Amino acid sequence: MREHKSATEVNMRQLRIEKLSENNLRFTKEFDCGDCDLNEFLKEDAVPYQKGKIAVTYLCFYGEVLIGYYSLSNDAIEIKGKAKNIMEKLKKRQKTYPAIKIGRMAIDKNFSRAGIGTKIINVVFGTALIQSDSIGCRYICVDAYNKPEVIAFYENNNFKKIKSKIREEKTVLMYRDILERN
Numbered sequence: 001m002r003e004h005k006s007a008t009e010v011n012m013r014q015l016r017i018e019k020l021s022e023n024n025l026r027f028t029k030e031f032d033c034g035d036c037d038l039n040e041f042l043k044e045d046a047v048p049y050q051k052g053k054i055a056v057t058y059l060c061f062y063g064e065v066l067i068g069y070y071s072l073s074n075d076a077i078e079i080k081g082k083a084k085n086i087m088e089k090l091k092k093r094q095k096t097y098p099a100i101k102i103g104r105m106a107i108d109k110n111f112s113r114a115g116i117g118t119k120i121i122n123v124v125f126g127t128a129l130i131q132s133d134s135i136g137c138r139y140i141c142v143d144a145y146n147k148p149e150v151i152a153f154y155e156n157n158n159f160k161k162i163k164s165k166i167r168e169e170k171t172v173l174m175y176r177d178i179l180e181r182n
């Protein structure tokens with residue numbers, strides 16, 4: 001049985017991201033983030049989603065151990081409130097704005113709270129910045145689990161909730177503006 005790793009025990013330089021492929025698929029079998037739906041997505045749905053071009057999944061390795069994954073898709077989000085004036089200078093408003101969506105994201109339960117999720121968000125941020133140079137993409141968004149620790153994780157990573165009244169819902173749409181620096 002693997003033991004839980006703390007932040008000081010994880011050398012971030014040993015993290016490696018690989019796109020899900022036939023070469024690394026075998027590593028997904030043992031993955032356990034503590035959430036059945038997210039485990040199941042990786043083991044059963046990630047390949048058909050990728051083949052169907054619905055979502056591309058990336059695996060995060062620590063040495064030879066799979067310790068996390070995330071999947072990305074294109075999306076469009078409706079921005080409400082003050083932020084919706086982002087096009088004000090052009091005197092144009094759009095109903096929706098282009099985004100990259102983190103469809104799924106999970107860290108192995110033995111590696112949680114060691115900074116790996118934050119590292120992955122930084123990688124996704126870099127991906128969005130590069131992509132936005134060739135295809136319009138202003139936001140990163142996620143349907144975050146409506147749990148205080150998950151919301152706190154995304155808020156710590158500069159995501160905002162799209163609306164404030166979310167008590168009853170299972171997930172909360174959160175977004176981060178890639179032009180807003182910390």
Ligand SMILES: CC(C)(COP(=O)(O)OP(=O)(O)OC[C@H]1O[C@@H](n2cnc3c(N)ncnc32)[C@H](O)[C@@H]1OP(=O)(O)O)[C@@H](O)C(=O)NCCC(=O)NCCS
Binds near residue numbers: 108
């Ligand atoms: C949520 C998740 C992706 C965060 O990744 P992570 O690598 O653990 O997060 P980081 O170490 O980068 O950041 C930790 C911060 O997130 C929040 N957090 C994460 N897990 C937490 C927990 N179990 N309890 C309380 N806060 C938690 C805290 O703000 C924490 O900061 P702190 O340790 O200084 O208090 C990861 O814990 C996970 O996969 N959880 C299970 C699956 C899940 O809920 N996925 C999200 C679906 S939207």
